[in-house]
Amino acid sequence: MSSNSKVAKKQRKKGVSSWEIIGGVVIIVLAIWGVYSFTQPSQPTQTTTASVQTTTGSGAQDFTLPIVGPNGLTGQMASLSSFRGKVVLLEFMEPWCPHCQNMAPVLDTLYQQYGPQNVVFLSVSGPWNGATASDAAGFIRNYHSGWTYVYDSSGTTFDAFGVTATPTFFIIGKDGTVAATYPGEVPASTIAADLTRLNT
Numbered sequence: 001m002s003s004n005s006k007v008a009k010k011q012r013k014k015g016v017s018s019w020e021i022i023g024g025v026v027i028i029v030l031a032i033w034g035v036y037s038f039t040q041p042s043q044p045t046q047t048t049t050a051s052v053q054t055t056t057g058s059g060a061q062d063f064t065l066p067i068v069g070p071n072g073l074t075g076q077m078a079s080l081s082s083f084r085g086k087v088v089l090l091e092f093m094e095p096w097c098p099h100c101q102n103m104a105p106v107l108d109t110l111y112q113q114y115g116p117q118n119v120v121f122l123s124v125s126g127p128w129n130g131a132t133a134s135d136a137a138g139f140i141r142n143y144h145s146g147w148t149y150v151y152d153s154s155g156t157t158f159d160a161f162g163v164t165a166t167p168t169f170f171i172i173g174k175d176g177t178v179a180a181t182y183p184g185e186v187p188a189s190t191i192a193a194d195l196t197r198l199n200t
C-alpha cells in the first residue's frame with residue numbers, strides 16, 4: 001500500500017471534522033430560525049420614548065371588540081363609533097408590557113380628571129406573546145383601572161391602526177377624526193393639554 005493510500009485511510013477514520021459539525025449545526029439553527037420568523041405574526045415592540053404625530057381630517061377606523069372586566073370577558077361588546085360626539089383617549093397595550101404598566105397610574109390620574117368631563121377612556125389589549133383576555137383582566141385588577149378595556153384576539157385592530165409599539169395612544173376628536181398619536185410613555189401634561197383643547 002502506498003504512503004498516499006495510508007494517509008487517505010487515516011483521514012477517513014477521523015470522520016467529520018469538528019468545524020464541519022459546527023457549520024452543520026449553524027446552518028440547521030439558521031434554517032429553523034428562518035422558518036419560525038416567517039410563520040410568526042408581526043408583534044408590536046416596546047418603546048420608552050414618545051413622539052407626537054398630529055394628523056388632521058383622518059377618520060379613526062371603527063371596530064367592535066369584546067369587553068374585558070376584572071373577572072374576564074363580560075359577554076358585552078364595545079364599538080368605537082358608539083362614542084362619536086365625545087373625545088376618546090384610545091390606548092393600545094399589552095398586559096406584559098412594562099411601559100404599559102408604567103402608564104397605568106398616569107392614565108388613572110387623567111381618568112379621574114377627565115372621565116367626569118365626558119371624555120371616554122378605551123384600552124385595547126392585544127394577543128402578542130400569548131396574552132389573553134384573562135391577562136387583561138389581571139392587569140385591570142392589579143392597577144384598579146376604572147375605564148373600559150376590550151380584547152383584540154387576532155391583532156387586526158392593532159394592524160388597522162398601524163400600531164407597532166406598546167403602548168400607543170390615539171386621541172380622537174368628537175367628529176371621529178384622529179387628532180394626535182403618542183407612541184410610548186407620555187407625560188400626563190402632554191395628554192391633558194390635548195384632552196382639554198379638544199373637549200371644549
